[in-house]
Amino acid sequence: MIALCTAALAFVLRGWLAPLVALAVVGATVAGARLGRSFVPFVLATIPLLISIVLINSFLYPGAHDTVFTIGPFRATGTGLTVAGQASLRILAFALSVAVFALTTPTDDLLADLEQRGLGRRASFVVGAAIQTIPRLAARAGEIADSQRARGLDTQGSLWRRVRGIVPLAAPMISGALSEVEERTMALEARAFSAPNRRATIRPMPDTKLERALRWLLGLATVVLIAATVTGRLALP
Amino acid sequence: MIEIHGLVHVYPDGTRAIDGVDLRVEDGERIAIIGQNGSGKSTLVRHLNGLLRPTSGDVLIDGESAADQRVAALAAKVGLVFQDPDRQIFAGRVQVEVGFGPRNLGLRGAALDASVAQALAAVGLASEANRNPYDLGFSKRKLLALASILAMGTPTVVLDEPTTGQDLRGVERIQGVVADLHAAGRTVIAVSHDMRFVAETFARVVVMEAGRVTLDGTPAEVFAAANWEALARTYVEPPLASRIGDRLGLGSTPTDGALVGALVAKGA
Secondary structure, three states, X not given: OHHHHXXXXXXXXXXXXXXXXXXXXXXXXXHHOOOHHHHHHHHHHHHHHHHHHHHHHHHHOOOOOOEEEEEOOEEEEHHHHHHHHHHHHHXXXXXXXXXXXXXXXXXXXXXXXXXXXXXXXXHHHHHHHHHHHHHXXXXXXXXXXXXXXXXXXXXXXXXXXXXXXXXXXXXXXXXXXXXXXXXXXXXXXXXXXXXXXXXXXXOOOOOOHHHHHHHHHHHHHHHHHHHHHHHOOOOOO | OEEEEEEEEEOOXXXXXXXXXXXXXXXXOEEEEEOOOOOOHHHXXXXXXXXXXXXEEEEEEOOEEHHHOOHHHHOOOEEEEOXXXXXXXXXXXXXXXXXXXXXXXXXXXXXXXXXXXHHHHHOOOHHHOOOOHHHOOXXXXXXXXXXXXXXXXXXXXXXXXXXXXXXXXHHHHHHHHHHHHHHOOOEEEEEOOOHHHHHHHOOEEEEEEOOEEXXXXXXXXXXXXXXXXXXXXXXXXXXXXXXXXXXXXXXXXXXXXXXXXXXXXXXX
């Protein structure tokens, strides 16, 4: 929830303040949840994107003439630098919000909570299956690649060799995914997935007053700020 | 010949799967590697064809370090049959599936057809050559995966859990394949939890526990009562024949044949 708000805030509002506030909230969450080291790769992952944003905006911002410095034929403009800085902060705030969400919310908790809040079990299953499938597919892809390399498939050779390798790699992936659907369906039915009764929660979700208050506050702030921007009460640059 | 010196493998998540293994496999040996889940068996055999690279130590295939060779090149020397056939089957016909490996190694025309036919005959799938692999049951798909490695004619064949999902006939089929490979002078290495299959099929048994080799010898040596405690530590139960032989005071009789032989000798 917090992550969603900060992400929305960072994007909707322009200028320096909004992304900075969003970043501060993200920072506070990271510190509060003691994510520390596990958060570092996410920060590093945004760097290439940020570099490209800064380079393109500073040197190629259309219509800007307030040159700050020049490198060879390229002129960096003040407008461009400002826009680049703001865009970078915005992207950073957005990406890190999503990272906070991914790191702090176990899929099981998310699904249990969504269902508690009235999302149908089918819908929550679709969400859960989608999220959980990704790491499983990745592991499966690794095993398939190993199997075929053990049979002499050269995945390191020329482009033509690699193109020829697509079918042996993709076919087991697809057929496996399809046959898994059938197995999953049966496994679900065996555990009374479509039983009509309301289900009991084995693990009640911890939800303190403070957390609830913070969530509402942020949600409200987001709505108000978006409304202000849309109606033009808050100036856009 | 395969030589493993001081092999250590640490996975990126910090798991020390192999923790100092030294092993020497002569040409034509039949070796089974046993041990509990997670003891490092599969990690060890994945070093033999370069799918995994040592964190430290060295793996030599015929005197050359595997670390310097590409997987595609090592595939011609060491064939590895994976546990799950569905992770490799892609072709619409059994014949094409089996031909994939040898084609990658450069076989064409009559030589290719001969190697495919021979491999299919070895696993008893000759009559299924034109069927779709997915029309075959699981046990036959597993034999198909085995055939697809056999067809590559590698000097060494590694089998990862070959008997799972096989009925008695399937197990006998695999035992026959191992015997044929042995007769042809090829090396066979298997990872297995099926102790009866291990004792009946292999001449040497290597026991792994927590990334190290703890026992190494003939089935009669490894499954002898003196080692049962060490075996239990890595969650291995000796074959039934061993336990019966011990109860009857017949010494180490890991195979049905050894047990019956000892009984006959005692009765006579």
